[in-house]
Amino acid sequence: MKKLVGQVTPVERDEIQRLFERRNGLNELAKILTADNTELYERLVADMGDTGMKFQQWWDRMAAQYDWESAPDGNWEINFETCEIYLVTP
Amino acid sequence: MLQYMIILLDDASTSFCHYEVPSGERRLIHLDDLRAAIRLAMIENLTIQFVYPDYELPQEYQEVIDTIDHSDIKPLLAVTPDADVVTINGWEIDNKSLSGRVAVLRTAMSELLAHTRAVKDLLAVVQRLNVVITDLTTLTDTNREAYMHWLNEVGQTVVELYINGQSPQFNLLTDRMMLAAMNNCGAGDTCITLAPNGRFYVCPGFYYDDPENDVGDLRRGFDIKNRQLYKLNYAPICRQCDAWQCRRCVWLNRHTTLEVNTPSHEQCVAAHLERNASRQLLTSIRQKGTFLPDKPEINEIDYLDPFEKLQER
Amino acid sequence: MDDIKTTESSWQSGIAKNITFIVTKDCQLACKYCYLVGKNEKERMSWETAKAAIDYILGHEADFPEASVVWDFIGGEPFLEIELIDRICDYLKTEMFRLGHHWFNSYRFSFSTNGINYHTPAVQAFIKKNISHLSVGITIDGTRQKHDLNRIWKGGGPERGSYDDVVRNIPLWLEQFPGGGTKVTISSADIPYICESVLHLYSLGIHEVNINVVFEDVWQEGDDRRFEEQLFALADAIIDGGYYQDYACSFFSEHIGKPLDPEKENQNWCGAGKMLSIDAAGTFYPCTRFAAYSLREKKPIIIGNVRDGIDRNKLRPFLTLDRLTQSPQQCIDCDVASGCAWCQGENYDAADTPTIYQRATAICLMHKARVRANNYYWNRLFRKLELEGEREDYESNKRTVEPQNC
Structure with missing residues (x-):
């Protein structure tokens, strides 16, 4: 089930969209980059950790700021077009 | 509306603008075509400008030319007292022969910058000087700076000439002060060119590029497509630009931007750069006394290419 | 308008730089309406050329300030060169990351394919590897009859349509790209099949049909009326069948058919010049439509190459082009101007002189027919929604009639 629980500003949306895109890019890069390319591989691993952390921090920060409704098994989703936040539950 | 017909009397007629005349054989316009062109100019109410080669034309040509009011554009070597415009290619210039004349000086940028004295001397004797920089497309950040300084230096000479009671006309510096609106290349709009092959072209440059690229001929008349x-x-x-003295060369436009x-x-x-130098020149002359009181100041602007201004919108 | 589905705008539309690799000029098909007049089997992009193009583009980041990029692959049929494309995309990903290029945070790989090779292991492996950055459109023209009218296999012998070879891949494609849309091109001979074809595409599970008439001067007398009749029938079918809630057809847009303000609505329609297209020789074009193989009458417009880079002077006419400067008076004065499109490449190809500043008007009557059909569609649909109580804002959205014109 999907329920509208809030909305962020376009600036806040841009921040998470950039992180979302970067995370996807890193994940797909990880499929082709091998450990023998040491320098780039290490950069990739570090970046994945860093981006993942920033990604989670954004959700934590926004959740605290807007006090969105939550559910034990649920997770939030954002619609990049409308900046709307949905609570998705099984 | 067409107002001028430029007639190249020969394939080797002198260049008075940015285009180069390819070195090749002489080909004089057919006498019948010359007569037909003059008749057409009369019918269409066009002013004729004849462009001459560096050799003397046969007598019968001169007789036909003299059947209509016209202007003559002649190379320096062929100067006769009746030339209205003299074209100069090179720096071996006898200033005395150019006294009181309208001169077109065709030069590369580096040559121009290296002959400041010669230009100043010319300005002191000619009625008007048009400088055509033939390698304008190679302007770089480096020679751009040098050109700006050159314009300001020659501008000082213009100020002195004004103080001495002369009124030099110099396309790169004084035109912008005198104009009230854009005054640029009229090729295809107010001017059309007849080549020695009896066909019309937007300007001589288009003829020398490709003789098949005509816009009519003496039998069909004018056929300028997309004339607007x-x-x-x-x-x-250009329509929102205030560098009113810009040559806005249609032929160069076609070459560089298609x-x-x-x-x-x-x-x-x-x-x-010329516009800004004109601005400085106007200020300098006005510091010496009243000058063009009906003309407004030339505004200070923060760009050199109005394209960038357009893109910001 | 929650209750009416509209066509989706493309990813980062208007923000992204579109860079097109013409990886091959070969195709399995010989579509009768194809604007690519110079297709051939010889001109295939080499890896060296592709790499040189990428190195130039990524090495000049300041010249490409757009926030996002769409790396577009076309042909011919792009998936004929899937090995090269895979190598290009791997290199792009690696280099964007290695250089710390801003596009690493916002890119897509885009494909417009005839769908024939879609199921092959090589294409499928590529899709799985890059799924979160892919946009893939499969071209299918409609019913078997309509599709096979134009989209036929290349080669001698009896004419053979490609419908079955494409349709078998539609379920897999829609599974991987649930919002996938198809592109349909209408020429004179296709008009009688428009209504049934759009409905057929809906029945295949395609929810978005992007359809347009060709810009070329192919239209016969009476085509506009026949076109209008087809759109009326399609409008009735969409409204009566309730398709408007979940399916979209780009022929019907609420925003077309109105006069345009000469000052506020003076922008160019086409994005040529803001895009960059690269062919097998490493030549740069302002759009693929300006490459030699796309042009009937004119010389290609070349704006540079992978060795010398982009000649920015050649881009100036494209980037300063506006609607009024290129339009004839009839278009400037047109009461139904909005939504009337043009292709800069076709304008150039059809112009009296080698210019992009002469707008072709071959689609004039077809656009007017589309506007009439749109008026009918929206008036009928709004009325239906109003009567069903599903459209509270009906009155506020209704087209207003100026009293002085009554």
Whole structure:
């Protein structure tokens, strides 16, 4: 089930969209980059950790700021077009 | 509306603008074509400008030419007292022979910058000097700076000439002060060129590029397709520009941007350096006394290429 | 308008730089309406050329300030060169990351394919590897009859349509790209099949049909009326069948058919010049439509190459082009101007002189027919929604009639 629980500003949306895109890019890069390319591989691993952390921090920060409704098994989703936040539950 | 017909009397007629005349055999216009062109100019109410080669024309040609009011554009070597415009290619100039004349000096940028004294001397004797920089498209950040300094230095000479009671006309510096609106290349709009092959072209440069690229002939008449594109209103960059003295060379436009209505970055930058130097010149002359009281100041602007201004919108 | 589905705008539309690799000029098909007049089997992009193009583009980041990029692959049929494309995309990903290029945070790989090779292991492996950055459109023209009318296999012998070879891949494609849309091109001979074809595409599970008439001067007398009749029938079918809630057809847009303000609505329609297209020789074009193989009458417009880079002077006419400067008076004065499209490449190809500043008007009557059909569609649909109480804002959205014109 999907329920509208809030909305962020376009600036806040841009921040998470950039992180979302970067995370996807890193994940797909990880499929082709091998450990023998040491320098780039290490950069990739570090970046994945860093981006993942920033990604989670954004959700934590926004959740605290807007006090969105939550559910034990649920997770939030954002619609990049409308900046709307949905609570998705099984 | 067409107002002028430029007639190239020979394939080797002198260049008075940016285009180069290819070295090749002489080919004089057919006498019948010359007569037909003069008749057409009369019918269409066009003023004729004849462009001469560097050799003397046969007597019968001169007789036909003299059947209509006209202007003569002649190379320096062929100067006779009746030349209205003299074209100069090179720096071996006998200033005395140019006294009181309208001169077109064709030069590369580096040559121009190296002959400051010669230009100053010319300005002191000619009625008007038009400088055509033949390699304008190679303007770089380096020679752009040098050109700006050169304009300001020659501008000081212009100030002195004014103080001495002379009124030099110099396309790169004084035109912008005198004008009240754009005054640029009229090729395709107010001017059309007849080549020695009896066909019409937007300007001589288009003829020398490709003789098949004609816009009519003496039998068919004028056939300028997309003629609106030669007008200022159909030039998005130029119609909002105030470098009114810019040559806005249609032929160069076509060469550099592939469109007759769109100038290159280099043409815009050069024109704006000239505009800004004119601004400084106007201020300097006015510090010496009243000058062109009915003309407003030339505004200070923060760009050299109006294209960039357009892109910001 | 929650209750009416509209066509989706493309990813980062208007923000992204579109860079097109013409990886091959070969195709399995010989579509009768194809604007690519110079297709051939010889001109295939080499890896060296592709790499040189990428190195130039990524090495000049300041010249490409757009926030996002769409790396577009076309042909011919792009998936004929899937090995090269895979190598290009791997290199792009690696280099964007290695250089710290801003596009690493916002890119897509885009494909417009005839769908024939879609199921092959090589294409499928590529899709799985890059799924979160892919946009893939499969071209299918409609019913078997309509599709096979134009989209036929290349080669001698009896004419053979490609419908079955494409349709078998539609379920897999829609599974991987649930919002996938198809592109349909209408020429004179296709008009009688428009209504049934759009409905057929809906029945295949395609929810978005992007359809347009060709810009070329192919239209016969009476085509506009026949076109209008087809759109009326399609409008009735969409409204009566309730398709408007979940399916979209780009022929019907609420925003077309109105006069345009000469000052506020003077922008160019086409994005040529803001895009960059690269062919097998490493030549740069302002759009693929300006490459030699796309042009009937004119010389290509070349704006540079992978060795010398982009000649920015050649881009100036494209970037300063506006609606009024290129339009004839009839278009400037047109009462139904909005939504009337043009292709800069076709304008150039059809122009009296080698210019992009002469707008072709071959689609004039077809656009007017589309506007009439749109008026009918929206008036009928709004009325239906109003009567069903599903459209509270009906009155506020209704087209207003100026009293002085009554």
